[in-house]
Amino acid sequence: EDQVTQSPEALRLQEGESSSLNCSYTVSGLRGLFWYRQDPGKGPEFLFTLYSAGEEKEKERLKATLTKKESFLHITAPKPEDSATYLCAVPTSGTYKYIFGTGTRLKVLA
Amino acid sequence: GAGVSQSPRYKVAKRGQDVALRCDPISGHVSLFWYQQALGQGPEFLTYFQNEAQLDKSGLPSDRFFAERPEGSVSTLKIQRTQQEDSAVYLCASSTGTGSNTIYFGEGSWLTVV
Numbered sequence: 001e002d003q004v005t006q007s008p009e010a011l012r013l014q015e016g017e018s019s020s021l022n023c024s025y026t027v028s029g030l031r032g033l034f035w036y037r038q039d040p041g042k043g044p045e046f047l048f049t050l051y052s053a054g055e056e057k058e059k060e061r062l063k064a065t066l067t068k069k070e071s072f073l074h075i076t077a078p079k080p081e082d083s084a085t086y087l088c089a090v091p092t093s094g095t096y097k098y099i100f101g102t103g104t105r106l107k108v109l110a
Numbered sequence: 111g112a113g114v115s116q117s118p119r120y121k122v123a124k125r126g127q128d129v130a131l132r133c134d135p136i137s138g139h140v141s142l143f144w145y146q147q148a149l150g151q152g153p154e155f156l157t158y159f160q161n162e163a164q165l166d167k168s169g170l171p172s173d174r175f176f177a178e179r180p181e182g183s184v185s186t187l188k189i190q191r192t193q194q195e196d197s198a199v200y201l202c203a204s205s206t207g208t209g210s211n212t213i214y215f216g217e218g219s220w221l222t223v224v
Binding site for chain 1: 114116141143145150151152153154155158160165166168169201203208209210212213214215216217218220
């Protein structure tokens with residue numbers, strides 16, 4: 001069964017304290033792994049798509065990487081405005097739907 | 111439009127009422143998805159449209175849930191005889207193609223059943 005698991009569930013960082021969020025996936029024939037940011041009361045906002053192992057994407061303080069089993073979202077020198085829930089998703093094999101992890105709630109303290 | 115638009119943003123319904131949630135996808139997007147998100151959880155798939163055809167409705171939790179996209183653009187998710195467990199955020203998303211394209215979400219419709 002296709003599955004996405006994110007860890008940790010919640011993370012508190014001091015401003016400037018770098019860390020990584022994990023997204024482990026089980027899917028036959030990966031057709032992309034998607035990262036989203038979700039602020040309270042808002043819909044998920046697209047961040048990155050990764051398609052193959054070894055691929056990396058960067059945007060400001062965020063860098064996403066992909067292996068054959070998991071993806072990491074690295075946050076370098078985070079700021080309070082990076083506080084949000086970060087979601088990852090994969091398209092499932094043989095269907096049209098994308099499945100999401102439960103997210104990592106990140107809080108960056110000033 | 112510039113993004114996916116959903117209405118109403120907030121809806122309070124009495125138990126047993128019917129509700130209709132509207133989604134206006136990004137212009138020209140072929141694919142349209144409905145997701146349900148409970149507090150503290152990730153989005154859960156409800157249904158998928160490719161143009162006007164509903165190709166997957168495996169996530170609809172009961173026959174009280176019904177979705178349509180009659181002209182291949184605007185979509186409506188209807189919930190009949192609402193129950194308290196239907197309280198959630200209902201997210202609509204769209205994408206350009208039919209494969210593993212990026213899906214873009216609206217702000218969601220927050221449904222509270224009292």
